[in-house]
Amino acid sequence: xxxxxxxxxxxxxxxxxxxxxxxxxxxxxxxxxxxxxxxxxxxxxxxxxxxxxxxxxxxxxxxxxxxxxxxxxxxxxxxxxxxxxxxxxxxxxxxxxxxxxxxxxxxxxxxxxxxxxxxxxxxxxxxxxxxxxxxxxxxxxxxxxxxxxxxxxxxxxxxxxxxxxxxxxxxxxxxxxxxxxxxxxxxxxxxxxxxxxxxxxxxxxxxxxxxxxxxxxxxxx
Numbered sequence: 001x002x003x004x005x006x007x008x009x010x011x012x013x014x015x016x017x018x019x020x021x022x023x024x025x026x027x028x029x030x031x032x033x034x035x036x037x038x039x040x041x042x043x044x045x046x047x048x049x050x051x052x053x054x055x056x057x058x059x060x061x062x063x064x065x066x067x068x069x070x071x072x073x074x075x076x077x078x079x080x081x082x083x084x085x086x087x088x089x090x091x092x093x094x095x096x097x098x099x100x101x102x103x104x105x106x107x108x109x110x111x112x113x114x115x116x117x118x119x120x121x122x123x124x125x126x127x128x129x130x131x132x133x134x135x136x137x138x139x140x141x142x143x144x145x146x147x148x149x150x151x152x153x154x155x156x157x158x159x160x161x162x163x164x165x166x167x168x169x170x171x172x173x174x175x176x177x178x179x180x181x182x183x184x185x186x187x188x189x190x191x192x193x194x195x196x197x198x199x200x201x202x203x204x205x206x207x208x209x210x211x212x213x214x215x216x217x218x219x220x221x
Contacts, residue, residue: 004056004057005021005035008075016068016141024158025064040053062096062165063096064095065116068136072111073111073115098131099132102137105134109132128169129171153183154183157175
């Protein structure tokens with residue numbers, strides 16, 4: 001059996017998308033699977049790269065899309081792969097999608113995963129499920145084995161998913177629920193995020209304008 005990981009983040013090797021996918025590939029490898037990985041943002045820039053990527057996905061028993069959500073959608077490179085596959089893929093396969101976002105709530109990935117699920121349906125591939133992670137920027141691309149307690153539920157969720165996928169099954173609800181839990185407490189996340197915004201505003205000399213709302217309509221009197 002063979003699995004291929006398609007990394008959809010422009011950050012490539014340094015991305016949380018790659019960290020999640022690499023952990024899953026290692027789990028499948030330990031169960032006797034052959035594994036490979038491709039980088040969508042590189043491959044879509046040339047016709048040769050895109051052709052090689054599609055061939056890799058076509059000969060694999062399982063394709064794993066791992067990407068960040070940008071504006072409620074997979075990145076443009078992933079969408080380009082999907083659009084090309086829609087017209088060129090020749091055999092059935094199986095698809096798993098893993099989406100992560102910077103917002104703390106995993107529900108922000110719902111539309112991205114729905115796009116992937118409908119894509120699998122339209123090309124006749126088996127849908128193995130969608131895993132959603134909120135607050136992915138907390139991991140900052142670190143290997144999950146090195147991320148400590150903050151990634152405990154992520155590792156547990158992926159371990160459950162790998163066990164099911166290795167047997168040709170869809171990811172269980174338990175794995176989805178574990179991945180969907182807040183990676184850090186909401187209050188702590190908000191404090192950290194606000195400090196990051198303040199630092200960025202101070203660095204760019206706009207701290208006194210950080211609460212401006214230039215596109216908000218004036219209140220009617």
